[in-house]
Amino acid sequence: MCPGNVISGGVNSLLNLCTSLNRNGFSAKIFFYNVDNEIINSHIVQSYNIEQYNGELDLESNIIIVPETQTVRIKSFKKAIKVVYWLGLLYYYKNPEWKFPFNYKIIRKLIACHSYAGHSNGFFELTKRRLNEYAKSKINIWTEDYIHLSNSYFVTEFCKNKGAKYAYTIQNPVHDEFYEAEVNKKREKYILLGQRSSYIFMWFMRLVFKEYKVFKLKRMSHAEVVKYLSQSAIFIELGINHGRDRLPREAALLGNVVFMNRRGSSSNKADYNLDEYYILKNNIFNYFKIIRKVKNALSNYNEHLERQSEFRQQLIDEKNNFDANVKQVFNKLTTNLKI
Secondary structure, three states: OEEOOOOOHHHHHHHHHHHHHHHOOOOOOEOEEOOOHHHHOOHHHHOOOOOEOOOOOOOOOOEEEEEHHHHHHHOOOOOOEEEEEEOEOHHHHHOOOOOOOOOOHHHHHHOOOOHHHHOOOOHHHHHHHHHHHHHHOOOOOOOOOEEEEEOOHHHHHHHHHOOOOOEEEOOOOOOHHHHOOOOOOOOOOEEEEOOOOOHHHHHHHHHHOOOOEEEEOOOOOHHHHHHHHHHOOEEEEOOOEOEOOHHHHHHHHOOOEEEEEOOEHHHOOOOOOOOHHHEEOOOHHHHHHHHHHHHHHHHOHHHHHHHOHHHHHHHHHHHHHHHHHHHHHHHHHHHHOOO
16 A cells, blocks of 8 residues: 655655565555555656556455555454554654544644654653654554564664564665766765754754755655755755665765764664764754764765765665565565465
């Protein structure tokens, strides 16, 4: 089951998984909901060449895979095997299937909780975490009725700690075109920021790097993202990593020196094989240290690019091993459940 009204990292992950299952001998089809014909007929979606499914969903012969934000769609299934596909943690706690009054957006914003990726135990974070859990308690996805798949070892560990009996990690690749880029080429004066980096940090960077164009990769088309990542030298994501974001991986493959916030999955080398130098502590008192590192990376671009070669190789290996990992996980899954 896949949203049909958006192109995102989650959609690409679901389509990748569906394609790989078919290559591995499973019969996998896609069921779009919230359909926007322009989206599902777009070049990116059509390039996967996946057959759509329009039949009955709740059948004993079906394994239904649904994004973590849409578990409400399979809560009433009695026959099909239910699989939750996690792209991250944050949006599960910000999306519907909420009890009153948490079904109102303004309330959800007030209790938005980042401690799932940051491990904060402050009073307000703990309070918000409890409110989040209460709001979600209508649907208990931590029972044996649910299987959990994730793109991130960090998220898989979270699911196991919550009590999930079956939790597996399959690190999926990004779109094919990102693996075909020329890494060592002349770069423009761009410094790119991830979607969750703060506007305060962006303002600070613009103040220091006046000769560079500093901006967020936000509300852009796929073609624009590829264009700017292919031309820039530095990509920084100071937002909290609740899963395994697509943009840092795409940036690395297109020749950017990548810096990330240390909170969440980026602190896990199995998810992001980056040297500690590139994992930043995000607070305003640390901005000058971040600036020094960015200046060093701009002045010694080729050296830093080489230091991140293991990260790029990790991403290439994930693509090359993706089908084998899918086969291994789903063979184990179907054997454990005697399907």
